[in-house]
Amino acid sequence: MINIRRWHLAVLSVVLDLSQREAAVVADLLTCPDGRPQLRHRLSLPVGAYGFGPGVDPPEHSNVPPELVSLTKKFVSGEAGSESALWLRLVPPYGHLGAVPWEDVLTPATDRPVLRVPDRLPVAADPGGVWSMAVVLNAPSDAGWAASYVEAFVGAVRHSFTNRVKTHVFSDLTVYDELRARLPKTDPHTLLHDPGDAVRVHRERSKRGVTQFRGPGGKPRRSPTPLPWADWIATGLDGEAVRALHLVAPACFDGSRPQLTVSPDPAQPVDPRACTYVAGEEIRLLADSIGASTLSLGSPPDNPSDVSTRLLADALGLERAGPTFYSDLLNDPDGDALARAYAFVGAPPGSEPIPRGPALFGYLQPEHVKYSLAQFWPDPDQPQQRWLTGRAPISDSATSRALLPEALAAVPGDAVAWRYASEDYVPGWVAATERFMESKAAELLTAAGVPGETPALKQAYDQGVAKAMSELRGLADGRTEEA
Known part of the structure; x- marks a missing residue:
């Protein structure tokens, strides 16, 4: 939800509801015009409408119900009409719903790219001229x-x-x-x-x-x-x-x-x-x-x-x-x-269209898409906003407010991007370190304690981890600059 709030995304949120006698899929269509999700439409259908059987075996085939296709078309042409993409959020645990051909059906029906919202953030440095x-x-x-x-x-x-x-x-x-x-x-x-x-x-x-x-x-x-x-x-x-x-x-x-x-x-x-x-x-x-x-x-x-x-x-x-x-x-x-x-x-940001098509689905950080979207994106020059990686603003939600400056410094990879900006290739150990750092930073950002809600011991632990990661990032960047 940090990603969704931060970038004001138009979202199809899908939840597997096992609380009733018959399992159901609850689909919510949301907009976030001011960074707060607003429910526009809701559709609850039994799992059988998606091609799933009553058991737990994986389905051989699945589908998007026509009722949801019609409702999504109405949403995209109405409340989300100014959006350049529809984002799919599958709320864990969601069983086998990840195999449903959402993009195959909804992309041509709405004439919008359909992208999946990942849990991980932020976007890490990926330099190299080739x-x-x-x-x-x-x-x-x-x-x-x-x-x-x-x-x-x-x-x-x-x-x-x-x-x-x-x-x-x-x-x-x-x-x-x-x-x-x-x-x-x-x-x-x-x-x-x-x-x-x-x-x-x-x-x-x-x-x-x-x-x-x-x-x-x-x-x-x-x-x-x-x-x-x-x-x-x-x-x-x-x-x-x-x-x-x-x-x-x-x-x-x-x-x-x-x-x-x-x-x-x-x-x-x-x-x-x-x-x-x-x-x-x-x-x-x-x-x-x-x-x-x-x-x-x-x-x-x-x-x-x-x-x-x-x-x-x-x-x-x-x-x-x-x-x-x-x-x-x-x-x-x-x-x-x-x-x-x-x-x-x-390619350079904004130079290629958002990927779309029935043969493809993808998870992309919204930051990858920011130059291709029509809606307003947060301004990095606004001093009241806190920034992750120097490129993307952190929401002012309680969880984000709990994050420490050290955590933000742990993931930028700016020295890596600068050092290899004019190089054709990046050494394997440098890129592997980037993948490790972005993964650990994501774990910290998604599990950080919230002041007033999380015990002080957990907050102190998060602070220590963030500081250690920041120091490790400093060592990695320094080593990169000397390489």
């Missing part, structure tokens, strides 16, 4: 779409940016062999990494104790985590951060938990009977460790569980500060829609 990205793809060996998709997507991203684009491709052996025949061998900006190196790299890193994912006490995790993929990717980047990570792989459910399925060894044929699983936390760790601010999950055309991919992207987007996208390859076979979304977050 848009660098890692494309990671694992597909069945008979998937004729895979190599052509990578080739088209890389081309679409390059066409969408005025600055240079550098792409690292990490794929299974079948796709690697096809891409070697397709892509120009003289292209220095598209690097194909040999999957035959993955297991060897993982073993070498494990011997040195630097395997990519580590468990409690710094010990390598002994789990079905696809460590060869993670270590292969980290080694292939050679200490260089990427600004975006794009993952394309089939998905499934482990009970009620969505996850991706990949081959244990990228150099071996994909076998659905012998695969390993990637949970959302491991995806987030990989993105953070290679410095990727932007994360996207692609749902393959032959995906056995598109719902799983949607739920993974939704859960990751809610908890990440950086942009997070879901991309439907069946409806975006050339990656054009996702390439335009990348351009929106990577």
Whole structure:
């Protein structure tokens, strides 16, 4: 709600109501003209209207009820008529509502982009003159779409940016062999990494104790985590951060938990009977460790569980500060829609339209969109406003008033942005530090004690954490300036 109040957003707020005999979904349409939410319309419908069954199993298909579509159209053309975007807030816990195709239906119905409001804030520094990205793809060996998709997507991203684009491709052996025949061998900006190196790299890193994912006490995790993929990717980047990570792989459910399925060894044929699983936390760790601010999950055309991919992207987007996208390859076979979304977050502010389309949904911090919205945005020159990161004002809500100056100083990354403003790439350790700092700052900002409501011990703890983070930020910025 801090984001919603701060930026005066027009919001579709969705709550899963389990208090009645029959579960229901309560949809509220709100405006915030003065920073205080005002309820304009409310619609409560049973979960069956959204395609959900009476149990707790994930739905194979879901939909947006026509009653809500009509009400939202009325809201956008009436009370929210001056808004350039409609923001979707899914209020946790909301079960499987993250898999509902909200954007697919509401974007064409309202003629407005529909964006999801994340819990995390603020926007962190993401410098570097080149848009660098890692494309990671694992597909069945008979998937004729895979190599052509990578080739088209890389081309679409390059066409969408005025600055240079550098792409690292990490794929299974079948796709690697096809891409070697397709892509120009003289292209220095598209690097194909040999999957035959993955297991060897993982073993070498494990011997040195630097395997990519580590468990409690710094010990390598002994789990079905696809460590060869993670270590292969980290080694292939050679200490260089990427600004975006794009993952394309089939998905499934482990009970009620969505996850991706990949081959244990990228150099071996994909076998659905012998695969390993990637949970959302491991995806987030990989993105953070290679410095990727932007994360996207692609749902393959032959995906056995598109719902799983949607739920993974939704859960990751809610908890990440950086942009997070879901991309439907069946409806975006050339990656054009996702390439335009990348351009929106990577190009100069205000130079690209807000991403929209039935093949895409995304979580974006409202600050990313401020130059593209029609409504008034808070003025940074007003002295009574307190600012986060020097770019976005903090609401005067009770929770925000409890935040300390040290907490604000913990997250700007201004020295990082300044130091690398004219550089093509950012070192991996610098970008990974930024991802860590923005995550910890978000945790502090969302859980900070409120004077008069929170015990003094909790407030003192928050103050100590904020001060420590501020000092850590100072050390990181100083180290960056000396690098």
